[in-house]
Amino acid sequence: MRMKRCVAVLVLALFAMGMVAGCEQKAPNQATPAPQAGEILVGLNCELSGGVASYGTNAANGAKLAIDEINAKGGVLGKQLKVLERDSQSKTDEAMNVSADLVSKGIVAQIGPLVSGAVAACTPVMNENKVPLIAPAATAPGATVDEKTGETFPYIFRACFLDSDQGVRMAEYAYDTLNMKTAAIYGSNSDDYAKGLAKYFKEAFEAKGGKIVAQEGYVSGDKDFKATLTKIKAAQPEFIYVPGYYQEVSILIKQARELGITVPMGGGDGWDSPDMITVAGAEALNNTYFTNHYSVQDPKPEIANFVKAYEQKYSKTPDSFAALGYDSAYLLAEAIKAADSADPVKVAEALAKTKDFPGITGTMTFNEKHNPVKSIVVIEFKDGKLVSH
Amino acid sequence: MPSSKRQWLWFLINIVILAGIFTLVQYMIATRMLNQYYQINLASMCINIILAVSLNLINGFTGQLSLGHAGFMAVGAYVAAVCTKSMDLSFIPAIIAGSLAAALAGLIIGVPTLRLRGDYLAIATLGFGEIIRVILQNIEEVGGPAGIVGIERLTTWPYLFLATVITIIVIQNLINSSYGRAIISVREDEVAAEMMGVNTTWYKVMAFMIGAGFAGLAGALFAHYFYIIKPDTFNFLKSFDILVMVVLGGLGSTTGAILAAIFITVLTAYLQAFPAIRMIIYAMILILVMIYRPQGLLGNKELTRKTFSRFWGGSA
CATH class of the missing domain: 3.40.50.2300 (Response regulator)
Incomplete structure (x- = not known):
């Protein structure tokens, strides 16, 4: 009997720990979300595990590399960018859950998710809370536009072509x-x-x-x-x-x-x-x-520098997702600068006005549907080498 | 044996407790004390409880290892979403249609597969769950691989709460009825049960159908909470997630399934902030529980007021 009771107490303790663990997180949340002075929070909501983990991981790596570079140069508006990274497990419901969590932490904008379906799940949360979302690689036409009414979602942007x-x-x-x-x-x-x-x-x-x-x-x-x-x-x-x-x-x-x-x-x-x-x-x-989206072997200095920095940091060649994640982070930084504020609403307005942004994946200008009008490289295979045109 | 007066008293107390929980959460939502993030996790929690309790009926009480629960959830989700989105039905008929469709799918799948036992049944249900997913993937009318996007958010706390309570009450009362005794006898010893005149196939199919129907209910609530459903959401990994809750809570314990569903939801939410080590911690906890508590947290015991009174030395 004694033994049984001990086990029962242990089990209850385990539960209690789980509950406390959940509550601990609650504490900072209860206060009005206010990021610390001197820091701007950027949410990363990417598929770090699950079916499309390679997309999400590479894009998150790209974005983190960009943010490190921006911070090394003194940050934006004199503040450092701080990354809050969360894993959506390649699930649409988790992506939405993560978005709500990030928004409650007071992020200026969210980068990700990668898959169009997950972006659609986050869209209502972002629009409701008026926080912009930059989707690095959501290629579905409906990702930025309400297909029922034909109106552009005010807070959803994408960095890739359709x-x-x-x-x-x-x-x-x-x-x-x-x-x-x-x-x-x-x-x-x-x-x-x-x-x-x-x-x-x-x-x-x-x-x-x-x-x-x-x-x-x-x-x-x-x-x-x-x-x-x-x-x-x-x-x-x-x-x-x-x-x-x-x-x-x-x-x-x-x-x-x-x-x-x-x-x-x-x-x-x-x-x-x-x-x-x-x-x-x-x-x-x-x-x-x-x-x-871009060519790894492009000799342009900014691309060569990006490829070199990425390879140094992660010891692998950056794919398109990494480049798009990198561009998304720089797009955001530029918009914060242009808005001269880390207020999500103002940043979204500045994002919509982005013009001739020089990215790794081409020069971008957002059209009225928040789709970037950008150059698309055509790459030729020539004797086992990639030649871009 | 408690007198019938005492039973009534407890019944009333239960009602008051439930109403109290409901009102408290409703108040917290109305006053924005619970922000959106907690509301989403609360919804996941309720949906997970429905899934775990209904799978527990099949796996825990009937003793039939089913790995296709996500497939039934998918049927409920798709049927309900199509009802509200394309057929302009209101929410309650859509939920009912989703649940019935899932129960029907349970019948169709249950009749041929429930002749199988143990591992064979597990593999067959796993296969059927995947078939449902692949069929949905290939129906262009429901969006194919991209799924249904832009489902209206109709699931609210009263619906979630009511659905969860109804699920628990129906399944708990079923188990405590004569049907439930028959179901449990199938689990304990199928041959002996048959010898005693229990129509084992009938009871197995019935339990399977009811379990599937409630999974459909969970799917319908899921679809109308998370705006989007796609076939990938309901792959076999989702079935395993539910199975983990049931095994963790203890096969054959409804309260165990509820506690485990809550525990897993909170754990998943908490570990989101540690993406790199999330899966390791999650797996470690499961391994530890299985080593030290192989029968699950509550075994096949229920957590009742008796348990509590024994614990605090009182006499029930």
């Missing part, structure tokens, strides 16, 4: 620069991303006077593309657009070259991976192009 922009850019590049008049589309049918790219490429290419001679699709996980490629070859396109992710695209390009299809091919930022060269081989990738 899928539509990417499709249009590649169509322009193929038609104008490469001078291709006919094209085939062979993209993934498994996700909205690739389907969107194919749709916008087709519209833009046809609007320019080009002709789509064949349109085919594959499913993610496919390994053999030869039958469809033979069909496409028979249609004799001058250009093949392959929107999708590198896992399939790398194999697809290799098989296309084996079948003697030598025409140029193009794709979107889903191609961005070192695996492209290891799987497809440098030779097969010659004469292929993809649109991307």
Whole structure:
């Protein structure tokens, strides 16, 4: 009996500890949120664990690198930026929960989450509390706009281009620069991303006077593309657009070259991976192009410096998410400077007015839908090297 | 045995306590003493309690290891969201429709799989849970992989509280009824139960359906609180989260499931501030509990007023 009672007491103690732990956090919250003088709080709400942990971790790393740099240069408005980092576990409900927590701590703005769905979950919290959110990589058209009323959410911004922009850019590049008049589309049918790219490429290419001679699709996980490629070859396109992710695209390009299809091919930022060269081989990738947020091998000094600093700090090459996270943090810092205040409402107004902001991922100007109008790099694979155009 | 007068007294006291909790929280929300963050966690807590208590009926009392609870939650969430968003139904019919749809899914899945036992059943329910998710992923009308965005926020504290209380009362009374005895007899020894004339398949399917129905209720509340649902939200990891609560609280203890649901919600919220070590601490706590308390925090005991009076040396 005694033993049992002891165990019961222990268990209750454990519960009590859990409760106290929960309450401890409560204490500072109860007071009116007021960040300490000399500090401006920036919330990072990223997917640090779970299904898309690599996106969130890289973007958070990029943002933290930017904030360290800003602080080393004396901060903003004479104050240091302090990062509050939280993990949304790649869950939409946790993302919303984290947002509410960060907002109650008195942040000036939130960077993240990465995935469009999680951004949608945070949106009502941010709008209600009038705190801006910068989404580094939410590409869904509805992320910044209320699809029911067509009104722009006043406090939601994004740092990346939309899928539509990417499709249009590649169509322009193929038609104008490469001078291709006919094209085939062979993209993934498994996700909205690739389907969107194919749709916008087709519209833009046809609007320019080009002709789509064949349109085919594959499913993610496919390994053999030869039958469809033979069909496409028979249609004799001058250009093949392959929107999708590198896992399939790398194999697809290799098989296309084996079948003697030598025409140029193009794709979107889903191609961005070192695996492209290891799987497809440098030779097969010659004469292929993809649109991307930025190029790691860009010789521009600010990009080279960013890549160097990132590699030094995290010992890995920064991907697009890292670059977008980095840009998001600088966008915010610029807006705080422009607003001359760390008041979230004023910062949101300044963000909306952002013009010609020089980012790693291009020069950004926000349009009325809080989407950045920015340059999209087209990257060419040339003998295993990335050349940006 | 307490006299019926005493029972009435306790019944009244329970009502007063519940009304007290409800009014207190309602007051704190109205006066903004509980900020948005605490309100969200409170909602998660209620939803988790419903999920844990309903899964406990299947896993704890009926003894059938089900790993597809998130799938039923998804059915409830999607049906309710479609009802309010596309069909302009009001909230209560939508919740009911969601729960019934989930119960129906429970029936459809339960009839063929409940012939299986133990590990086989676990794998089959895991598979069915995933099938529900993948089907939702491929229905373009409900947004495909992107899910349903912009669901109106209709779940409020009175709904959450009422749903939680109803769940607990219904399941607790079911277990204390003759149906409940039959259900428990299935868990204790299926062959012996069958020998005594208990239609084991019928009771297993019934428990499965009721559990699934309440998971659907939780899903409906979830969808109307968090604005957005997508198939990924309801993957098998969500099922495991619920299973963890049930096992931590003690298989076959409703109060254990409630306490564990509260504990896990608070723990998750608290550990958010330590993203790097969150999973390690979370796992460590689970391991420690399982080493020192393998039967769960409360085992299959219930926390009742008797427990308390024994503790403080009084006589009940």
